Amino acid sequence: MNVQEITSVGEIDTFIQNNRFSMLYVSQEDCNVCHAIYPKLKELLSNFPEIKLAHVDARRVGEVAGKFLIFTVPTIMMFLDQKEYLREGRFVQFEQLERKLQQLHNVI
Structure with a gap:
């Protein structure tokens, strides 16, 4: 899997804008x-x-916490058409996350 390493808030905005599912x-x-x-x-x-x-x-990108109101790590944020679709923090339930992603996949 190809993962983009982000080093600035501007790169985050560009990444979300350039990818329908980010x-x-x-x-x-x-x-x-x-x-x-x-x-x-x-x-x-x-x-x-x-x-x-x-x-x-x-x-490294301290502004990310303020921009997205992140209070704990790790945080997983999914965006659909530049809007936050889901968020998981700290202890991720992978079965639940997979179910949500599958539902999204089925709808799209």
Whole structure:
């Protein structure tokens, strides 16, 4: 899976504008939960090739927390046509997330 590394808030805006289905994965280097969830998320998204994934390190792009009201990492945010469609934070329930993505896939 090809993941875009984001280094500024401007890049986030461009990524969301350029991809109908876009997902942001916001993490931090020193977060063990973040490191555990990331490979699982990439594996899950391999079943949904239309969803484009970008990774944001919240320490390097500090403005991301204020822009999207992120209070904990990891945070997964899915955008559909530039509107936030779903958000999962800290402890991600992958079965539930997969169900939501499958519903979206079926509707589209």
